[in-house]
Amino acid sequence: MANLSELEPGTLPPEAGALRDEVREFLAGASFTPRCDSWLTGADPAFSRALGERGWLGMTLPERYGGHGRSPLERFVVIEELLAAGAPVGAHWIADRQTGPSILANGTEEQKRRFLPAIARGECFFGIGMSEPDSGSDLASVRTRAERADGGWTLRGTKVWTSGAHLAHAILVLARSEPLDAGDRHAGLSQFIVALPDERVAIRPIRGLSGEHHFNEVVFDGTFVPDAMVLGRPGDGWRQVTAELAYERSGPERLLSTFMLIRLLHGRAADTADPAARRTVGRLMARLWALRQASLAVAGALAAGGTPDVPAALVKDLGTRFENEVVDAVREHAGVEPDPGSPDPLARALAQAVVQAPGFTLRGGTNEILRGIVARGLGVR
Structure with a gap:
Protein backbone atom coordinates (compact mmCIF):
# COMPACT_ATOMS: atom_id res chain seq x y z
CA MET A 1 0.00 0.00 0.00
CA ALA A 2 1.31 3.44 -0.91
CA ASN A 3 1.10 5.97 1.91
CA LEU A 4 0.26 9.57 1.14
CA SER A 5 3.78 10.70 2.02
CA GLU A 6 5.37 8.19 -0.38
CA LEU A 7 3.84 9.55 -3.59
CA GLU A 8 5.91 11.70 -5.89
CA PRO A 9 4.29 14.77 -7.47
CA GLY A 10 2.57 13.88 -10.71
CA THR A 11 4.57 14.44 -13.90
CA LEU A 12 3.91 13.42 -17.48
CA PRO A 13 6.41 11.74 -19.82
CA PRO A 14 8.08 13.78 -22.61
CA GLU A 15 5.93 12.14 -25.29
CA ALA A 16 2.73 13.39 -23.64
CA GLY A 17 2.63 16.63 -25.65
CA ALA A 18 2.58 14.93 -29.05
CA LEU A 19 -0.01 12.43 -27.85
CA ARG A 20 -2.21 15.24 -26.53
CA ASP A 21 -2.02 17.04 -29.89
CA GLU A 22 -2.99 13.82 -31.66
CA VAL A 23 -6.08 13.33 -29.47
CA ARG A 24 -7.14 16.96 -29.88
CA GLU A 25 -6.86 16.69 -33.66
CA PHE A 26 -9.04 13.57 -33.61
CA LEU A 27 -11.65 15.23 -31.40
CA ALA A 28 -11.77 18.32 -33.60
CA GLY A 29 -12.85 16.14 -36.51
CA ALA A 30 -15.20 13.84 -34.56
CA SER A 31 -18.97 14.26 -34.55
CA PHE A 32 -20.62 14.22 -31.12
CA THR A 33 -22.55 16.50 -28.79
CA PRO A 34 -20.37 17.43 -25.78
CA ARG A 35 -21.91 16.93 -22.37
CA CYS A 36 -21.08 17.05 -18.68
CA ASP A 37 -20.38 13.75 -16.94
CA SER A 38 -19.79 12.12 -20.31
CA TRP A 39 -17.98 9.10 -18.87
CA LEU A 40 -21.20 8.01 -17.19
CA THR A 41 -24.04 9.46 -19.25
CA GLY A 42 -22.53 9.54 -22.75
CA ALA A 43 -22.35 6.17 -24.50
CA ASP A 44 -21.67 5.65 -28.20
CA PRO A 45 -20.38 2.17 -29.17
CA ALA A 46 -19.26 3.46 -32.58
CA PHE A 47 -17.18 6.17 -30.93
CA SER A 48 -15.66 3.55 -28.63
CA ARG A 49 -14.68 1.42 -31.62
CA ALA A 50 -13.11 4.46 -33.27
CA LEU A 51 -10.95 5.00 -30.19
CA GLY A 52 -10.00 1.32 -30.28
CA GLU A 53 -8.89 1.65 -33.89
CA ARG A 54 -6.52 4.44 -32.86
CA GLY A 55 -5.01 2.45 -30.04
CA TRP A 56 -6.60 4.55 -27.28
CA LEU A 57 -8.36 1.68 -25.52
CA GLY A 58 -6.47 -1.01 -23.66
CA MET A 59 -3.48 1.32 -23.78
CA THR A 60 -1.75 -0.21 -20.75
CA LEU A 61 -2.47 -3.84 -21.68
CA PRO A 62 0.38 -5.94 -23.11
CA GLU A 63 0.56 -6.22 -26.87
CA ARG A 64 0.24 -10.01 -26.70
CA TYR A 65 -3.33 -9.48 -25.44
CA GLY A 66 -4.27 -6.88 -28.03
CA GLY A 67 -3.18 -3.91 -25.94
CA HIS A 68 -0.55 -1.30 -26.68
CA GLY A 69 1.95 -1.55 -23.83
CA ARG A 70 1.77 2.12 -22.95
CA SER A 71 2.01 3.66 -19.50
CA PRO A 72 -0.85 4.74 -17.19
CA LEU A 73 0.45 8.29 -17.58
CA GLU A 74 0.04 8.16 -21.36
CA ARG A 75 -3.46 6.81 -20.84
CA PHE A 76 -4.06 9.70 -18.41
CA VAL A 77 -3.38 12.18 -21.23
CA VAL A 78 -5.89 10.53 -23.56
CA ILE A 79 -8.56 10.27 -20.87
CA GLU A 80 -8.03 13.86 -19.81
CA GLU A 81 -8.59 15.16 -23.34
CA LEU A 82 -11.67 12.98 -23.92
CA LEU A 83 -13.29 14.12 -20.68
CA ALA A 84 -12.40 17.78 -21.19
CA ALA A 85 -14.12 17.61 -24.59
CA GLY A 86 -17.24 15.93 -23.13
CA ALA A 87 -16.81 12.97 -25.51
CA PRO A 88 -19.21 9.97 -25.33
CA VAL A 89 -16.92 7.42 -23.66
CA GLY A 90 -19.44 5.71 -21.37
CA ALA A 91 -19.88 2.47 -23.33
CA HIS A 92 -16.30 1.24 -22.92
CA TRP A 93 -15.41 3.15 -19.77
CA ILE A 94 -15.61 0.44 -17.12
CA ALA A 95 -13.99 -2.26 -19.25
CA ASP A 96 -11.08 -0.02 -20.20
CA ARG A 97 -10.61 1.65 -16.82
CA GLN A 98 -10.73 -1.27 -14.42
CA THR A 99 -12.04 -4.61 -15.70
CA GLY A 100 -9.25 -5.02 -18.24
CA PRO A 101 -6.47 -4.38 -15.69
CA SER A 102 -8.23 -6.64 -13.19
CA ILE A 103 -8.46 -9.52 -15.66
CA LEU A 104 -4.81 -8.96 -16.58
CA ALA A 105 -3.80 -9.14 -12.90
CA ASN A 106 -6.03 -12.01 -11.79
CA GLY A 107 -7.42 -13.82 -14.80
CA THR A 108 -6.55 -17.12 -16.41
CA GLU A 109 -4.83 -17.25 -19.77
CA GLU A 110 -8.15 -18.22 -21.35
CA GLN A 111 -9.90 -15.22 -19.80
CA LYS A 112 -7.16 -12.84 -20.90
CA ARG A 113 -7.28 -14.03 -24.51
CA ARG A 114 -11.05 -14.02 -24.62
CA PHE A 115 -11.72 -10.56 -23.17
CA LEU A 116 -8.67 -8.29 -23.34
CA PRO A 117 -8.26 -8.00 -27.14
CA ALA A 118 -11.99 -7.29 -27.50
CA ILE A 119 -11.80 -4.61 -24.79
CA ALA A 120 -8.88 -2.97 -26.60
CA ARG A 121 -10.85 -2.97 -29.88
CA GLY A 122 -13.86 -1.31 -28.22
CA GLU A 123 -15.97 -4.39 -28.88
CA CYS A 124 -16.45 -5.71 -25.32
CA PHE A 125 -18.12 -3.62 -22.63
CA PHE A 126 -18.37 -4.59 -18.95
CA GLY A 127 -20.63 -3.73 -16.04
CA ILE A 128 -19.61 -3.71 -12.36
CA GLY A 129 -21.66 -5.98 -10.10
CA MET A 130 -20.70 -4.58 -6.69
CA SER A 131 -23.35 -2.32 -5.10
CA GLU A 132 -26.53 -3.88 -3.71
CA PRO A 133 -29.83 -2.69 -2.22
CA ASP A 134 -29.43 -1.63 1.43
CA SER A 135 -25.64 -2.09 1.32
CA GLY A 136 -24.43 1.36 0.27
CA SER A 137 -20.65 1.46 0.04
CA ASP A 138 -20.16 -1.45 2.46
CA LEU A 139 -19.07 -4.08 -0.04
CA ALA A 140 -18.39 -6.60 2.73
CA SER A 141 -22.14 -6.74 3.36
CA VAL A 142 -23.06 -8.08 -0.09
CA ARG A 143 -25.82 -10.66 -0.04
CA THR A 144 -25.53 -12.02 -3.57
CA ARG A 145 -24.72 -15.69 -3.07
CA ALA A 146 -22.56 -18.01 -5.15
CA GLU A 147 -23.32 -21.67 -4.50
CA ARG A 148 -21.34 -24.61 -5.76
CA ALA A 149 -22.87 -26.46 -8.75
CA ASP A 150 -21.65 -29.18 -11.07
CA GLY A 151 -18.80 -27.62 -13.05
CA GLY A 152 -19.27 -24.14 -11.68
CA TRP A 153 -21.35 -21.85 -9.49
CA THR A 154 -24.94 -20.61 -9.28
CA LEU A 155 -25.53 -16.90 -8.53
CA ARG A 156 -28.58 -15.49 -6.77
CA GLY A 157 -28.97 -11.88 -5.77
CA THR A 158 -29.47 -8.29 -6.93
CA LYS A 159 -27.06 -5.55 -7.91
CA VAL A 160 -28.00 -1.89 -8.33
CA TRP A 161 -26.52 1.27 -9.89
CA THR A 162 -24.89 -0.96 -12.50
CA SER A 163 -23.76 1.58 -15.07
CA GLY A 164 -24.16 0.53 -18.68
CA ALA A 165 -25.35 -3.02 -17.94
CA HIS A 166 -27.89 -2.67 -20.77
CA LEU A 167 -24.97 -2.20 -23.20
CA ALA A 168 -22.55 -4.64 -21.57
CA HIS A 169 -21.32 -7.90 -23.03
CA ALA A 170 -20.37 -9.15 -19.55
CA ILE A 171 -20.58 -8.15 -15.92
CA LEU A 172 -18.00 -8.77 -13.18
CA VAL A 173 -19.93 -9.82 -10.08
CA LEU A 174 -18.79 -9.78 -6.45
CA ALA A 175 -20.61 -12.48 -4.48
CA ARG A 176 -20.31 -14.33 -1.20
CA SER A 177 -19.05 -17.81 -1.99
CA GLU A 178 -18.55 -18.94 1.62
CA PRO A 179 -20.64 -18.39 4.76
CA LEU A 180 -20.14 -15.05 6.48
CA ASP A 181 -17.32 -15.15 9.02
CA ALA A 182 -18.17 -12.81 11.90
CA GLY A 183 -14.47 -12.46 12.66
CA ASP A 184 -13.52 -11.45 9.11
CA ARG A 185 -16.33 -10.02 6.97
CA HIS A 186 -13.92 -9.63 4.05
CA ALA A 187 -13.28 -13.37 3.77
CA GLY A 188 -15.34 -15.67 1.57
CA LEU A 189 -15.97 -13.25 -1.32
CA SER A 190 -15.29 -14.12 -4.94
CA GLN A 191 -15.57 -12.48 -8.36
CA PHE A 192 -17.38 -14.04 -11.30
CA ILE A 193 -17.51 -13.08 -14.98
CA VAL A 194 -21.07 -13.40 -16.26
CA ALA A 195 -21.41 -13.26 -20.04
CA LEU A 196 -24.46 -11.35 -21.35
CA PRO A 197 -27.16 -11.79 -22.43
CA ASP A 198 -28.22 -14.62 -20.15
CA GLU A 199 -31.79 -15.83 -19.68
CA ARG A 200 -31.16 -16.07 -15.93
CA VAL A 201 -30.05 -12.41 -15.71
CA ALA A 202 -32.67 -9.64 -15.70
CA ILE A 203 -31.51 -6.09 -16.44
CA ARG A 204 -33.96 -3.35 -15.49
CA PRO A 205 -33.42 0.39 -16.00
CA ILE A 206 -33.07 2.77 -13.07
CA ARG A 207 -33.96 6.13 -14.57
CA GLY A 208 -32.55 9.41 -13.33
CA LEU A 209 -34.34 12.64 -12.43
CA SER A 210 -34.56 13.72 -16.06
CA GLY A 211 -35.56 10.28 -17.33
CA GLU A 212 -32.13 9.33 -18.66
CA HIS A 213 -31.04 5.70 -18.53
CA HIS A 214 -27.52 4.70 -17.64
CA PHE A 215 -28.01 2.95 -14.27
CA ASN A 216 -29.58 -0.48 -13.95
CA GLU A 217 -30.79 -3.07 -11.49
CA VAL A 218 -29.39 -6.50 -12.33
CA VAL A 219 -31.02 -9.63 -10.90
CA PHE A 220 -29.26 -13.01 -10.92
CA ASP A 221 -31.84 -15.78 -10.60
CA GLY A 222 -29.93 -19.05 -10.51
CA THR A 223 -27.37 -17.81 -13.07
CA PHE A 224 -24.80 -20.50 -13.85
CA VAL A 225 -21.15 -19.45 -14.06
CA PRO A 226 -18.65 -22.12 -15.14
CA ASP A 227 -15.46 -22.57 -13.14
CA ALA A 228 -13.54 -21.13 -16.09
CA MET A 229 -15.24 -17.76 -15.47
CA VAL A 230 -14.23 -17.35 -11.83
CA LEU A 231 -11.82 -14.40 -11.72
CA GLY A 232 -8.84 -15.20 -9.54
CA ARG A 233 -9.08 -17.64 -6.64
CA PRO A 234 -12.41 -18.30 -4.92
CA GLY A 235 -12.42 -16.42 -1.64
CA ASP A 236 -9.91 -13.81 -2.84
CA GLY A 237 -12.52 -11.35 -4.04
CA TRP A 238 -11.94 -8.69 -1.40
CA ARG A 239 -8.26 -8.27 -2.24
Whole structure:
Protein backbone atom coordinates (compact mmCIF):
# COMPACT_ATOMS: atom_id res chain seq x y z
CA MET A 1 0.00 0.00 0.00
CA ALA A 2 1.31 3.44 -0.91
CA ASN A 3 1.10 5.97 1.91
CA LEU A 4 0.26 9.57 1.14
CA SER A 5 3.78 10.70 2.02
CA GLU A 6 5.37 8.19 -0.38
CA LEU A 7 3.84 9.55 -3.59
CA GLU A 8 5.91 11.70 -5.89
CA PRO A 9 4.29 14.77 -7.47
CA GLY A 10 2.57 13.88 -10.71
CA THR A 11 4.57 14.44 -13.90
CA LEU A 12 3.91 13.42 -17.48
CA PRO A 13 6.41 11.74 -19.82
CA PRO A 14 8.08 13.78 -22.61
CA GLU A 15 5.93 12.14 -25.29
CA ALA A 16 2.73 13.39 -23.64
CA GLY A 17 2.63 16.63 -25.65
CA ALA A 18 2.58 14.93 -29.05
CA LEU A 19 -0.01 12.43 -27.85
CA ARG A 20 -2.21 15.24 -26.53
CA ASP A 21 -2.02 17.04 -29.89
CA GLU A 22 -2.99 13.82 -31.66
CA VAL A 23 -6.08 13.33 -29.47
CA ARG A 24 -7.14 16.96 -29.88
CA GLU A 25 -6.86 16.69 -33.66
CA PHE A 26 -9.04 13.57 -33.61
CA LEU A 27 -11.65 15.23 -31.40
CA ALA A 28 -11.77 18.32 -33.60
CA GLY A 29 -12.85 16.14 -36.51
CA ALA A 30 -15.20 13.84 -34.56
CA SER A 31 -18.97 14.26 -34.55
CA PHE A 32 -20.62 14.22 -31.12
CA THR A 33 -22.55 16.50 -28.79
CA PRO A 34 -20.37 17.43 -25.78
CA ARG A 35 -21.91 16.93 -22.37
CA CYS A 36 -21.08 17.05 -18.68
CA ASP A 37 -20.38 13.75 -16.94
CA SER A 38 -19.79 12.12 -20.31
CA TRP A 39 -17.98 9.10 -18.87
CA LEU A 40 -21.20 8.01 -17.19
CA THR A 41 -24.04 9.46 -19.25
CA GLY A 42 -22.53 9.54 -22.75
CA ALA A 43 -22.35 6.17 -24.50
CA ASP A 44 -21.67 5.65 -28.20
CA PRO A 45 -20.38 2.17 -29.17
CA ALA A 46 -19.26 3.46 -32.58
CA PHE A 47 -17.18 6.17 -30.93
CA SER A 48 -15.66 3.55 -28.63
CA ARG A 49 -14.68 1.42 -31.62
CA ALA A 50 -13.11 4.46 -33.27
CA LEU A 51 -10.95 5.00 -30.19
CA GLY A 52 -10.00 1.32 -30.28
CA GLU A 53 -8.89 1.65 -33.89
CA ARG A 54 -6.52 4.44 -32.86
CA GLY A 55 -5.01 2.45 -30.04
CA TRP A 56 -6.60 4.55 -27.28
CA LEU A 57 -8.36 1.68 -25.52
CA GLY A 58 -6.47 -1.01 -23.66
CA MET A 59 -3.48 1.32 -23.78
CA THR A 60 -1.75 -0.21 -20.75
CA LEU A 61 -2.47 -3.84 -21.68
CA PRO A 62 0.38 -5.94 -23.11
CA GLU A 63 0.56 -6.22 -26.87
CA ARG A 64 0.24 -10.01 -26.70
CA TYR A 65 -3.33 -9.48 -25.44
CA GLY A 66 -4.27 -6.88 -28.03
CA GLY A 67 -3.18 -3.91 -25.94
CA HIS A 68 -0.55 -1.30 -26.68
CA GLY A 69 1.95 -1.55 -23.83
CA ARG A 70 1.77 2.12 -22.95
CA SER A 71 2.01 3.66 -19.50
CA PRO A 72 -0.85 4.74 -17.19
CA LEU A 73 0.45 8.29 -17.58
CA GLU A 74 0.04 8.16 -21.36
CA ARG A 75 -3.46 6.81 -20.84
CA PHE A 76 -4.06 9.70 -18.41
CA VAL A 77 -3.38 12.18 -21.23
CA VAL A 78 -5.89 10.53 -23.56
CA ILE A 79 -8.56 10.27 -20.87
CA GLU A 80 -8.03 13.86 -19.81
CA GLU A 81 -8.59 15.16 -23.34
CA LEU A 82 -11.67 12.98 -23.92
CA LEU A 83 -13.29 14.12 -20.68
CA ALA A 84 -12.40 17.78 -21.19
CA ALA A 85 -14.12 17.61 -24.59
CA GLY A 86 -17.24 15.93 -23.13
CA ALA A 87 -16.81 12.97 -25.51
CA PRO A 88 -19.21 9.97 -25.33
CA VAL A 89 -16.92 7.42 -23.66
CA GLY A 90 -19.44 5.71 -21.37
CA ALA A 91 -19.88 2.47 -23.33
CA HIS A 92 -16.30 1.24 -22.92
CA TRP A 93 -15.41 3.15 -19.77
CA ILE A 94 -15.61 0.44 -17.12
CA ALA A 95 -13.99 -2.26 -19.25
CA ASP A 96 -11.08 -0.02 -20.20
CA ARG A 97 -10.61 1.65 -16.82
CA GLN A 98 -10.73 -1.27 -14.42
CA THR A 99 -12.04 -4.61 -15.70
CA GLY A 100 -9.25 -5.02 -18.24
CA PRO A 101 -6.47 -4.38 -15.69
CA SER A 102 -8.23 -6.64 -13.19
CA ILE A 103 -8.46 -9.52 -15.66
CA LEU A 104 -4.81 -8.96 -16.58
CA ALA A 105 -3.80 -9.14 -12.90
CA ASN A 106 -6.03 -12.01 -11.79
CA GLY A 107 -7.42 -13.82 -14.80
CA THR A 108 -6.55 -17.12 -16.41
CA GLU A 109 -4.83 -17.25 -19.77
CA GLU A 110 -8.15 -18.22 -21.35
CA GLN A 111 -9.90 -15.22 -19.80
CA LYS A 112 -7.16 -12.84 -20.90
CA ARG A 113 -7.28 -14.03 -24.51
CA ARG A 114 -11.05 -14.02 -24.62
CA PHE A 115 -11.72 -10.56 -23.17
CA LEU A 116 -8.67 -8.29 -23.34
CA PRO A 117 -8.26 -8.00 -27.14
CA ALA A 118 -11.99 -7.29 -27.50
CA ILE A 119 -11.80 -4.61 -24.79
CA ALA A 120 -8.88 -2.97 -26.60
CA ARG A 121 -10.85 -2.97 -29.88
CA GLY A 122 -13.86 -1.31 -28.22
CA GLU A 123 -15.97 -4.39 -28.88
CA CYS A 124 -16.45 -5.71 -25.32
CA PHE A 125 -18.12 -3.62 -22.63
CA PHE A 126 -18.37 -4.59 -18.95
CA GLY A 127 -20.63 -3.73 -16.04
CA ILE A 128 -19.61 -3.71 -12.36
CA GLY A 129 -21.66 -5.98 -10.10
CA MET A 130 -20.70 -4.58 -6.69
CA SER A 131 -23.35 -2.32 -5.10
CA GLU A 132 -26.53 -3.88 -3.71
CA PRO A 133 -29.83 -2.69 -2.22
CA ASP A 134 -29.43 -1.63 1.43
CA SER A 135 -25.64 -2.09 1.32
CA GLY A 136 -24.43 1.36 0.27
CA SER A 137 -20.65 1.46 0.04
CA ASP A 138 -20.16 -1.45 2.46
CA LEU A 139 -19.07 -4.08 -0.04
CA ALA A 140 -18.39 -6.60 2.73
CA SER A 141 -22.14 -6.74 3.36
CA VAL A 142 -23.06 -8.08 -0.09
CA ARG A 143 -25.82 -10.66 -0.04
CA THR A 144 -25.53 -12.02 -3.57
CA ARG A 145 -24.72 -15.69 -3.07
CA ALA A 146 -22.56 -18.01 -5.15
CA GLU A 147 -23.32 -21.67 -4.50
CA ARG A 148 -21.34 -24.61 -5.76
CA ALA A 149 -22.87 -26.46 -8.75
CA ASP A 150 -21.65 -29.18 -11.07
CA GLY A 151 -18.80 -27.62 -13.05
CA GLY A 152 -19.27 -24.14 -11.68
CA TRP A 153 -21.35 -21.85 -9.49
CA THR A 154 -24.94 -20.61 -9.28
CA LEU A 155 -25.53 -16.90 -8.53
CA ARG A 156 -28.58 -15.49 -6.77
CA GLY A 157 -28.97 -11.88 -5.77
CA THR A 158 -29.47 -8.29 -6.93
CA LYS A 159 -27.06 -5.55 -7.91
CA VAL A 160 -28.00 -1.89 -8.33
CA TRP A 161 -26.52 1.27 -9.89
CA THR A 162 -24.89 -0.96 -12.50
CA SER A 163 -23.76 1.58 -15.07
CA GLY A 164 -24.16 0.53 -18.68
CA ALA A 165 -25.35 -3.02 -17.94
CA HIS A 166 -27.89 -2.67 -20.77
CA LEU A 167 -24.97 -2.20 -23.20
CA ALA A 168 -22.55 -4.64 -21.57
CA HIS A 169 -21.32 -7.90 -23.03
CA ALA A 170 -20.37 -9.15 -19.55
CA ILE A 171 -20.58 -8.15 -15.92
CA LEU A 172 -18.00 -8.77 -13.18
CA VAL A 173 -19.93 -9.82 -10.08
CA LEU A 174 -18.79 -9.78 -6.45
CA ALA A 175 -20.61 -12.48 -4.48
CA ARG A 176 -20.31 -14.33 -1.20
CA SER A 177 -19.05 -17.81 -1.99
CA GLU A 178 -18.55 -18.94 1.62
CA PRO A 179 -20.64 -18.39 4.76
CA LEU A 180 -20.14 -15.05 6.48
CA ASP A 181 -17.32 -15.15 9.02
CA ALA A 182 -18.17 -12.81 11.90
CA GLY A 183 -14.47 -12.46 12.66
CA ASP A 184 -13.52 -11.45 9.11
CA ARG A 185 -16.33 -10.02 6.97
CA HIS A 186 -13.92 -9.63 4.05
CA ALA A 187 -13.28 -13.37 3.77
CA GLY A 188 -15.34 -15.67 1.57
CA LEU A 189 -15.97 -13.25 -1.32
CA SER A 190 -15.29 -14.12 -4.94
CA GLN A 191 -15.57 -12.48 -8.36
CA PHE A 192 -17.38 -14.04 -11.30
CA ILE A 193 -17.51 -13.08 -14.98
CA VAL A 194 -21.07 -13.40 -16.26
CA ALA A 195 -21.41 -13.26 -20.04
CA LEU A 196 -24.46 -11.35 -21.35
CA PRO A 197 -27.16 -11.79 -22.43
CA ASP A 198 -28.22 -14.62 -20.15
CA GLU A 199 -31.79 -15.83 -19.68
CA ARG A 200 -31.16 -16.07 -15.93
CA VAL A 201 -30.05 -12.41 -15.71
CA ALA A 202 -32.67 -9.64 -15.70
CA ILE A 203 -31.51 -6.09 -16.44
CA ARG A 204 -33.96 -3.35 -15.49
CA PRO A 205 -33.42 0.39 -16.00
CA ILE A 206 -33.07 2.77 -13.07
CA ARG A 207 -33.96 6.13 -14.57
CA GLY A 208 -32.55 9.41 -13.33
CA LEU A 209 -34.34 12.64 -12.43
CA SER A 210 -34.56 13.72 -16.06
CA GLY A 211 -35.56 10.28 -17.33
CA GLU A 212 -32.13 9.33 -18.66
CA HIS A 213 -31.04 5.70 -18.53
CA HIS A 214 -27.52 4.70 -17.64
CA PHE A 215 -28.01 2.95 -14.27
CA ASN A 216 -29.58 -0.48 -13.95
CA GLU A 217 -30.79 -3.07 -11.49
CA VAL A 218 -29.39 -6.50 -12.33
CA VAL A 219 -31.02 -9.63 -10.90
CA PHE A 220 -29.26 -13.01 -10.92
CA ASP A 221 -31.84 -15.78 -10.60
CA GLY A 222 -29.93 -19.05 -10.51
CA THR A 223 -27.37 -17.81 -13.07
CA PHE A 224 -24.80 -20.50 -13.85
CA VAL A 225 -21.15 -19.45 -14.06
CA PRO A 226 -18.65 -22.12 -15.14
CA ASP A 227 -15.46 -22.57 -13.14
CA ALA A 228 -13.54 -21.13 -16.09
CA MET A 229 -15.24 -17.76 -15.47
CA VAL A 230 -14.23 -17.35 -11.83
CA LEU A 231 -11.82 -14.40 -11.72
CA GLY A 232 -8.84 -15.20 -9.54
CA ARG A 233 -9.08 -17.64 -6.64
CA PRO A 234 -12.41 -18.30 -4.92
CA GLY A 235 -12.42 -16.42 -1.64
CA ASP A 236 -9.91 -13.81 -2.84
CA GLY A 237 -12.52 -11.35 -4.04
CA TRP A 238 -11.94 -8.69 -1.40
CA ARG A 239 -8.26 -8.27 -2.24
CA GLN A 240 -9.05 -8.11 -5.95
CA VAL A 241 -11.86 -5.57 -5.52
CA THR A 242 -9.69 -3.35 -3.32
CA ALA A 243 -7.01 -3.24 -6.01
CA GLU A 244 -9.64 -2.60 -8.69
CA LEU A 245 -11.08 0.36 -6.82
CA ALA A 246 -7.74 2.18 -6.99
CA TYR A 247 -8.35 2.46 -10.75
CA GLU A 248 -11.98 3.45 -10.25
CA ARG A 249 -11.46 6.19 -7.68
CA SER A 250 -8.38 8.12 -8.73
CA GLY A 251 -8.71 8.98 -12.40
CA PRO A 252 -9.35 12.38 -13.99
CA GLU A 253 -13.06 11.55 -14.25
CA ARG A 254 -13.26 12.34 -10.52
CA LEU A 255 -12.20 15.91 -11.31
CA LEU A 256 -13.48 16.64 -14.80
CA SER A 257 -17.16 15.65 -14.81
CA THR A 258 -18.08 19.33 -14.62
CA PHE A 259 -15.06 20.79 -16.43
CA MET A 260 -17.26 21.85 -19.34
CA LEU A 261 -18.99 24.27 -16.98
CA ILE A 262 -15.69 25.93 -16.08
CA ARG A 263 -14.77 26.30 -19.74
CA LEU A 264 -18.16 27.75 -20.66
CA LEU A 265 -18.16 30.10 -17.69
CA HIS A 266 -14.70 31.28 -18.70
CA GLY A 267 -16.01 32.15 -22.14
CA ARG A 268 -19.00 33.95 -20.68
CA ALA A 269 -16.81 35.92 -18.24
CA ALA A 270 -14.46 36.94 -21.05
CA ASP A 271 -17.38 38.17 -23.16
CA THR A 272 -18.99 40.16 -20.34
CA ALA A 273 -15.79 41.24 -18.56
CA ASP A 274 -17.44 40.23 -15.29
CA PRO A 275 -14.65 40.53 -12.67
CA ALA A 276 -16.41 38.30 -10.12
CA ALA A 277 -16.91 35.50 -12.66
CA ARG A 278 -13.30 35.80 -13.81
CA ARG A 279 -12.03 35.52 -10.24
CA THR A 280 -14.22 32.46 -9.74
CA VAL A 281 -12.85 30.80 -12.86
CA GLY A 282 -9.30 31.50 -11.69
CA ARG A 283 -10.02 30.04 -8.26
CA LEU A 284 -11.63 26.93 -9.74
CA MET A 285 -8.76 26.35 -12.16
CA ALA A 286 -6.17 26.69 -9.38
CA ARG A 287 -8.03 24.08 -7.34
CA LEU A 288 -8.41 21.82 -10.36
CA TRP A 289 -4.70 21.99 -11.13
CA ALA A 290 -3.76 20.91 -7.61
CA LEU A 291 -6.22 18.02 -7.73
CA ARG A 292 -4.92 17.02 -11.15
CA GLN A 293 -1.40 16.75 -9.71
CA ALA A 294 -2.72 14.43 -7.00
CA SER A 295 -4.51 12.28 -9.57
CA LEU A 296 -1.34 12.15 -11.66
CA ALA A 297 0.61 11.01 -8.60
CA VAL A 298 -1.74 8.05 -8.19
CA ALA A 299 -1.38 7.24 -11.90
CA GLY A 300 2.39 7.31 -11.40
CA ALA A 301 2.09 4.91 -8.47
CA LEU A 302 0.00 2.55 -10.61
CA ALA A 303 2.61 2.79 -13.35
CA ALA A 304 5.24 1.72 -10.81
CA GLY A 305 3.21 -1.35 -9.90
CA GLY A 306 1.80 -0.01 -6.64
CA THR A 307 -1.68 -0.35 -5.14
CA PRO A 308 -2.39 3.21 -3.98
CA ASP A 309 -5.86 2.58 -2.56
CA VAL A 310 -5.51 5.16 0.23
CA PRO A 311 -4.35 8.05 -2.02
CA ALA A 312 -7.00 7.04 -4.58
CA ALA A 313 -9.69 7.35 -1.90
CA LEU A 314 -8.40 10.81 -0.99
CA VAL A 315 -8.39 11.96 -4.63
CA LYS A 316 -11.93 10.72 -5.08
CA ASP A 317 -13.15 12.49 -1.93
CA LEU A 318 -11.55 15.84 -2.77
CA GLY A 319 -12.27 15.61 -6.49
CA THR A 320 -15.98 14.86 -6.26
CA ARG A 321 -16.54 17.60 -3.69
CA PHE A 322 -14.81 19.97 -6.09
CA GLU A 323 -17.12 18.90 -8.92
CA ASN A 324 -20.12 19.88 -6.81
CA GLU A 325 -18.53 23.22 -5.93
CA VAL A 326 -18.13 23.93 -9.64
CA VAL A 327 -21.88 23.52 -10.13
CA ASP A 328 -22.62 25.91 -7.25
CA ALA A 329 -20.12 28.50 -8.51
CA VAL A 330 -21.50 28.45 -12.04
CA ARG A 331 -25.07 28.77 -10.81
CA GLU A 332 -24.00 31.86 -8.88
CA HIS A 333 -22.13 33.61 -11.68
CA ALA A 334 -23.45 32.35 -15.03
CA GLY A 335 -26.66 34.37 -15.06
CA VAL A 336 -28.61 31.48 -16.63
CA GLU A 337 -31.04 28.88 -15.33
CA PRO A 338 -30.47 25.15 -15.94
CA ASP A 339 -32.44 24.20 -19.04
CA PRO A 340 -31.84 20.94 -20.94
CA GLY A 341 -33.66 22.31 -24.00
CA SER A 342 -31.96 25.70 -24.14
CA PRO A 343 -30.02 26.83 -27.23
CA ASP A 344 -27.43 28.19 -24.77
CA PRO A 345 -24.74 25.51 -24.26
CA LEU A 346 -24.05 26.80 -20.74
CA ALA A 347 -27.69 26.43 -19.69
CA ARG A 348 -27.79 22.91 -21.17
CA ALA A 349 -24.53 21.84 -19.52
CA LEU A 350 -25.66 23.31 -16.21
CA ALA A 351 -28.88 21.29 -16.41
CA GLN A 352 -26.90 18.10 -17.05
CA ALA A 353 -24.61 18.81 -14.12
CA VAL A 354 -27.39 19.72 -11.68
CA VAL A 355 -29.14 16.42 -12.36
CA GLN A 356 -25.96 14.38 -11.90
CA ALA A 357 -24.48 16.33 -8.98
CA PRO A 358 -26.20 14.37 -6.17
CA GLY A 359 -24.32 11.27 -7.28
CA PHE A 360 -20.81 12.75 -7.50
CA THR A 361 -19.92 11.99 -3.87
CA LEU A 362 -21.81 8.67 -3.83
CA ARG A 363 -20.64 6.68 -6.84
CA GLY A 364 -17.42 4.77 -6.46
CA GLY A 365 -17.86 4.76 -2.67
CA THR A 366 -19.40 7.46 -0.52
CA ASN A 367 -17.05 10.12 0.76
CA GLU A 368 -17.73 9.04 4.35
CA ILE A 369 -16.48 5.52 3.58
CA LEU A 370 -13.46 6.93 1.74
CA ARG A 371 -12.50 9.09 4.71
CA GLY A 372 -12.51 5.98 6.84
CA ILE A 373 -10.09 4.33 4.40
CA VAL A 374 -7.81 7.37 4.53
CA ALA A 375 -7.97 7.49 8.34
CA ARG A 376 -6.95 3.83 8.58
CA GLY A 377 -4.14 4.40 6.10
CA LEU A 378 -2.83 7.26 8.24
CA GLY A 379 -3.07 5.15 11.38
CA VAL A 380 -5.58 7.39 13.11
CA ARG A 381 -8.45 4.89 13.08
